[in-house]
Amino acid sequence: MAQALAIQNLTMRFDGLTAVDHADLSLQDRQIVSLIGPNGAGKTTLFNCVTGHYAPTEGTVHLGKDELLSGLPPHTIAKKGVVRTFQNIRLFPAMSAVENVMVGRHCRTRAGVLGALLGPPSVRREERAIRERARELLAFCGAAEYEDQQARNLPYGVQRRLEIARALAAEPKILCLDEPAAGMNPRETADLIALITTIRGLGITVFLIEHHMNVVMSISDRVAVMDHGVKIAEGTPDQVQKNPAVIAAYLGEAAGSGP
Amino acid sequence: MIPGGQFFQQIVNGLTVGAVYALIALGYTMVYGIIELINFAHGEIYMIGAYIGTIAAALLLGAGLPAAAAIPLAIVAAAAITGLYGLSAERIAYRPLRKAGRLAPLISALGLSIFLQQYVLLAQGARDKVFPEEITSSGFTLGPVRVAFVQVLILGVAALLMVALQAFVRRTRMGRAMRCAAQDPVMASLVGVPVDRVIALTFIIGSALAAVAGVLVVMYYGKVNYLAGYTAGLKAFTAAVLGGIGNIPGAMVGGLFLGVVESLAAGYIGGEYKDVVAFVMLVVVLIVRPQGLLGVRVPDKI
Numbered sequence: 182m183a184q185a186l187a188i189q190n191l192t193m194r195f196d197g198l199t200a201v202d203h204a205d206l207s208l209q210d211r212q213i214v215s216l217i218g219p220n221g222a223g224k225t226t227l228f229n230c231v232t233g234h235y236a237p238t239e240g241t242v243h244l245g246k247d248e249l250l251s252g253l254p255p256h257t258i259a260k261k262g263v264v265r266t267f268q269n270i271r272l273f274p275a276m277s278a279v280e281n282v283m284v285g286r287h288c289r290t291r292a293g294v295l296g297a298l299l300g301p302p303s304v305r306r307e308e309r310a311i312r313e314r315a316r317e318l319l320a321f322c323g324a325a326e327y328e329d330q331q332a333r334n335l336p337y338g339v340q341r342r343l344e345i346a347r348a349l350a351a352e353p354k355i356l357c358l359d360e361p362a363a364g365m366n367p368r369e370t371a372d373l374i375a376l377i378t379t380i381r382g383l384g385i386t387v388f389l390i391e392h393h394m395n396v397v398m399s400i401s402d403r404v405a406v407m408d409h410g411v412k413i414a415e416g417t418p419d420q421v422q423k424n425p426a427v428i429a430a431y432l433g434e435a436a437g438s439g440p
Numbered sequence: 441m442i443p444g445g446q447f448f449q450q451i452v453n454g455l456t457v458g459a460v461y462a463l464i465a466l467g468y469t470m471v472y473g474i475i476e477l478i479n480f481a482h483g484e485i486y487m488i489g490a491y492i493g494t495i496a497a498a499l500l501l502g503a504g505l506p507a508a509a510a511i512p513l514a515i516v517a518a519a520a521i522t523g524l525y526g527l528s529a530e531r532i533a534y535r536p537l538r539k540a541g542r543l544a545p546l547i548s549a550l551g552l553s554i555f556l557q558q559y560v561l562l563a564q565g566a567r568d569k570v571f572p573e574e575i576t577s578s579g580f581t582l583g584p585v586r587v588a589f590v591q592v593l594i595l596g597v598a599a600l601l602m603v604a605l606q607a608f609v610r611r612t613r614m615g616r617a618m619r620c621a622a623q624d625p626v627m628a629s630l631v632g633v634p635v636d637r638v639i640a641l642t643f644i645i646g647s648a649l650a651a652v653a654g655v656l657v658v659m660y661y662g663k664v665n666y667l668a669g670y671t672a673g674l675k676a677f678t679a680a681v682l683g684g685i686g687n688i689p690g691a692m693v694g695g696l697f698l699g700v701v702e703s704l705a706a707g708y709i710g711g712e713y714k715d716v717v718a719f720v721m722l723v724v725v726l727i728v729r730p731q732g733l734l735g736v737r738v739p740d741k742i
Binding site: 232233234254255256259260264265267271272273274275276280283284285286287288289290292293294297298304307308311347348350351 | 604608611612613614615616617619620623624626627628629630631632633634635641645
């Protein structure tokens with residue numbers, strides 16, 4: 182298996198606070214890798230560094246074998262194939278569901294202003310193709326019937342799936358999901374697990390932050406555990422569950438809580 | 441003139457001026473929609489557009505082109521070159537301050553406004569620049585109402601541009617990018633939209649629209665000077681606030697509404713009161729309906 186993403190020696194400091202402290206992690210192609218840890222452990226900060234929202238204080242992020250991502254602006258990183266969703270949903274509220282997904286196609290399409298003004302057939306074809314693909318992705322994520330509704334009016338579970346559809350529209354190599362199961366009921370969670378597995382089946386590497394232990398343990402190939410900005414363990418779900426350091430830091434309090 | 445006739449005459453005149461306000465207001469509202477900046481240099485951009493259009497028309501007519509070809513070409517040239525002024529303004533005066541809060545770019549905008557005024561004063565002098573072709577006189581009458589051809593031209597061009605802009609924003613890839621950058625720029629860049637380029641594009645489009653408005657006004661009034669951007673800018677800003685700042689259809693409605701109200705005030709109260717009425721309306725709207733006629737009240741962004 183080839184390397185999909187390599188995080189090396191990654192450190193993020195805010196004034197005095199070290200949110201991520203010399204973290205190393207590598208993801209292989211088509212793996213589902215979960216990042217777990219107590220609140221404030223630095224998981225989302227790590228995501229922010231990977232997707233270019235923050236420029237890391239130290240360390241590097243590479244895509245594939247040797248394509249340097251750290252330091253690039255977010256839209257370039259998205260174009261190279263790393264796209265994320267948000268813990269607190271961030272859709273474009275005043276756009277319809279299908280338009281939200283169409284925005285995700287931006288970095289894979291070309292039409293500019295002149296094209297729009299002159300309106301040659303190629304531009305109209307592209308616009309049709311964008312809409313068609315967006316519809317397919319909505320259907321893929323189980324939100325087809327909400328196509329024309331404004332994003333702000335959608336049910337919570339649908340908003341979560343819509344965010345995933347929008348991310349998929351950018352044709353990611355690596356999809357970063359920040360707590361996709363947060364606030365979902367057991368049925369929605371089961372659907373989400375199935376969706377993530379299908380996405381991996383498409384050849385996409387999934388990088389997951391999640392608190393629902395049954396989600397993490399049932400679908401992850403590897404699990405990394407963070408606490409206070411430091412990666413304290415990494416391994417298969419079984420290995421991590423048995424790791425005394427992890428139990429002390431995290432599973433000790435969370436093992437009993439279900440979905 | 442019978443009173444009914446005067447009423448319709450003022451409506452026609454008001455719509456003409458209002459269409460111009462609307463074109464300028466679009467630039468304010470589009471920029472505000474994306475970066476929440478009141479671009480106080482936008483009035484000067486309009487004034488520069490008027491100068492460039494006048495100069496281009498003089499050159500083209502001097503080269504022997506007929507007016508029917510020279511004037512459309514002058515409008516296109518003014519839009520294109522003024523678009524570049526807008527682009528440069530964004531790069532030099534605003535982009536370096538993107539992360540500096542809201543006050544710094546506002547001050548930068550005021551500085552740029554003064555700079556552009558003085559730049560035109562030095563380059564073109566303080567005297568009025570006169571449009572090379574006399575077109576205001578011809579027209580036709582419609583019952584009691586007299587309509588100049590240039591008024592028809594202004595209304596037609598403005599309507600065409602507004603429809604085109606609306607279609608661009610609603611139906612095209614770059615228009616979609618503009619809308620999503622306005623709603624959540626951070627998220628837009630994370631899903632692959634190059635937000636800085638979208639902002640630059642917004643400045644280009646807004647400036648080009650203002651330039652077209654500038655050329656139309658020079659043709660209507662026959663002349664322009666380096667201070668013309670000040671009042672026009674304030675009026676268009678008022679129009680944008682009236683319609684709901686950040687809202688594109690709002691700027692169109694606000695502009696037309698302001699033009700008509702102003703014109704009626706000029707006709708029934710007296711020409712010297714039209715600015716009073718316009719700005720009283722601004723104050724009233726800010727107190728009674730701060731989100732504007734078409735605006736939606738939104739919570740402050742974080």
